[in-house]
Amino acid sequence: MISRARKTLVATATALALTGGLAVTGAQASPGPDRHETGQGAGQGARQGTAWTAAWAASPQRPSTGFTANWSEAGFDKQTLRQVVRVTEGGDRARIRLSNAYGTSPLRIAGATVARTAKGASVEPGSVRRLTFGGKRSVSIPAGGQLSSDKADLGLDAFESVTVTLHLAETTGPATFHSQSFATSYRADGDHTTDTGARAFGESTESWYYLSGVDVSGGGTGKPADRDGVVLFGDSITDGFGSSTDLNRRWSDALAERLAKAGKQRPVLNAGIGGNLVLNDSAWYGEKSAHRFSRDALDLPGTGTVVVLEGLNDIGFSETDKPTYKPAPVVSARELINGHKKLIREARAKGVRVVGATLLPLGGSDHYGPRAAAVSDAFNEWVRTSGAYDAYVDFDKALADPADPERIAPAYDSGDHLHPNDAGYQAMARAVDLETL
Template structure:
């Protein structure tokens, strides 16, 4: 159950933490988000879907990031958790080493697989132009497109990548199918040309909506969007592909069912750490927090669940993060305090979460167990977060509190299954959000 914690009386400036995402150069398009780069006379945007960018790398499943794209069309399907009558996309070349040329782009309502609904295809423009170049390390948002979307509707974003992109900024583990075709097919409604697939998202970092829901004036009453920030558990590892069974999906559905709908955005990266960067698992949480969570349009609350990899990689035999530092509870807590300060400096409510049980997993060991227990005690008792959710107790095996309950275990004793992700959403006190 999510417990209310006492609020702190002083706010600490976090300009340094947030500066990492400030000042990105954009050529031929306006910056995404609700800050200085947005058009002052434009609509009030709210993020309806998001994915955290990563540098090109290998992964647990084959992906196209290291090779990139050349003379191809990329089609990606995502599900929004907020509706509206206008939409735009956000694109990221955050880890590109050369400009990224987008020759054309469309957005449409999804039909099935790579097929889209006839009559719903909208050509996207960037400052009025159909093509755009995103500089290395840049990001941008498209112009608005008139497309009516309902909450929990799937949308398809199609990009024509006519030139060689080089390694692609991407999100490694999507648990959703993306498609690729040779040549130019942005306007296709059928799926015939898209004969290759992968389970990653490329260049696409967000879909925003306006003209409905939060963007229509309910934001103040409902508290804005909710961002879930964390590692593979937040990302949805081991959830069912193409079925939207992450805990972010379950929480958005629960809020809607309770009559308090709010967009829920997923800012998880599999393997991510609070304190250290990784070639596979993204920039450390304290470095990406502003870009991936606080700066999303319309955000009011962030839920932070992260730290198991910081303490567990040193116990694991996996070769993907070696040598792994041995992180103390004090060091992990110090990292979380940076996140808390950054959120409060932005006026965003910040909710902490206890780490899930890890007994029997490759992250488990005597030292990891001790650090996890100490960290969880701090989350519950310090009052430094505005509130907290106790996933440790909600998903623990009644017969052995060190382990996930068998009915919630995906099989690796570390990640929940679909039922476990639903249980995480049920553990949240919606009023405290």
Template sequence: MISRARKTLAVTATAAALAVTAGLAVTGAQAVPSGGHEGRKEAAAWTAAWASAPQRPSTGFKPNWSEAGFDGQTLRQVVRVTEGGDRARIRLSNAYGTSPLRIAAATVARTKKGASVEKGSVRRLTFGGKPSVTIPARGQLSSDEADLELEPFESVTVTLHLAGTTGPATFHAQSFATSYRAEGDHTADTGARAFGESTESWYYLSGVDVSGGGSGKRAAERDGVVLFGDSITDGFASSTDLNRRWSDALAERLAKSGAPRPVLNAGIGGNMVLNDSAWYGEKSANRFSRDALDLPGVGTVVVLEGLNDIGFSETDKPTYKPAPVVSARELINGHKKLIREARAKGLKVVGATLLPLGGSDHYGEHAAAVSDAFNTWVRTSGAYDAYVDFDKALADPADPERLAPAYDSGDHLHPNDAGYRAMARAVDLKSL
């Protein structure tokens, strides 16, 4: 366990820490330790402690600020890390921005409650030693390191001052966590008074990494686990602000087992293996490296995706039309591409059977047949290094085509909080 001794408010300025990505070409340099950590000979070994997959600005199912963007405002976002350390940095994404994004100021702090933060924990972030930074269109970057001690399962608050007009904002639509907005610069505020607006999305923030403590050893071992998928991985229908996604449940189970490991969530609601969507993100092959394989310290990826590929053609909802009718062979070939890509980067890749979908708006004769064929392939082909059988774990014993009532959120497609815990229990921890 990491010491909770409080540090001073000094933020380590690490020259050359700025790593800007324009498109996919890295133009920045590796962070080099400097001021505040004299005697440290090597650059920090970073471990991803929290992650979120960026999406194009879109309307979404709930009101959000992505299409309008921001103008002279402060954005405060709360996330929970699954790894601890004594230093932290953030990752920001302008992946779907059409113009440069100016971050006028940024802070990181331990969360108190809602939009308030713990007094004495606010750290000013720098970027290449400077207090502000511009992220090019379609770019991404990491901040310099800040001295901030975080324990596993602690919430951290990231606050960004967006002094100019941003235009439409790269975001993550369904956060199942509350984010806050204030007029003017309130990056240093510890109280919540100024933050009078809220939303359930994340904006620009794609990751929080930690270093020091036990995280350095973890980074070297690459024992992070990233869960890649659609709305079920994203946590749809889980309780807001309570961290009840299956990624949270798996991280908690690993910790209780005595073998804690960071668990990252790379789910996007509505995402598909084979097709892009303006609402639901780029298809899996196009975002797999960015959102999963390239996260620092990751060694295993669990893939659960395909229900939308086969189910959108069954539903009468207009959010993805026209939806192609996808065969089992097409879906399997899409997964084979993901397996090859993960192995090419040295990661272990675990597959998952699709959950029962009977009674949902994704269900129909074709979807049922493809789901059965795909699940049989996952179980029997040996294509994945290992697999987890969510289909059997969450099925209703009286009707295996459907989710068990105790695990059903009510739409017969997404689990509830208990269902997400059941998913975590279904994983053979040794397979990770």
């Protein structure tokens, strides 16, 4: 059975111009209404659009070497890219969102399909749907741009995996991507967008490329509904570092599953970036929180609540001798708190409920030192007592080792004393009072 549909506010229309395929202009082009919903042509503008809910999301990053080998710097050339994601909301129609946010030239999508996942790079026979963009099978996304596809009549259940396949027939140049997917993506030479089997897809990576979202819709009345999407915004702990690849064991997955079991199913979206900071941009770790908060969290279709867990890298990078972020500024508790206050103001200005989270214990990790410990303690006390957030969740206490509260409990430690393991991410989901969402 298809899970109950949720409608959302229709996103702002994308500025469109036809140049062979469909070209989106403007660096911040927003997801637009589905042109086919009213039977109008791509250039006419829709009088009535589909109400969409974000069912899966990933935050775009600029191309970089990253933590593990990836294809972002080299990009793609005459290849097909196949990516698998799991939605946390169901509907009877789907669309994808693509980002060329960090591209230096237009991105040409020669063809795209969406299908239900079978296993690995294979898809369920009979489920492949060709995607269009303003009625065209090909599209050009300008450097800095983003866009949504038209709707595809593909029914999806919550917690079902969906496969998105892109044919990149021209040289792309460096690719906008999401570095740490903890899911396998696949590549093949030539055009294999409609293949149901996996034979052609002989290369793989653990990153996502260009794909920033999958949205669903259930009824197509065009009426807005409750904004009940929950976005988890943060760094590598939100991103899922230390979780099991291809098993969907991030804390966002665990929270979505817990909500469903409690009879309170809501879409849960992951807006984590490994290494991300509240106060500073980084070539590897994404733009600082204030620069990406609207794009990656507040403006996703259907967002009603955001949970913010971020700051360990701001206070911990200056303690580590790793060269990935040097020189790292020494950040005070007051500076970190002021950075969070900016996020709170931005969320409230858009009518989004904002929940804060205490920082996890970091004792024994490469982020730990007397100064980092003191700043973490002061920040956590502010989260608990200030009332600045609408509510808070205390991960510091939930995951601490009773014998040494400065450290993550051994049962929850991935091994680096900084990131939880699968059990630790489950513990994070259990720590949330669902009523605060």
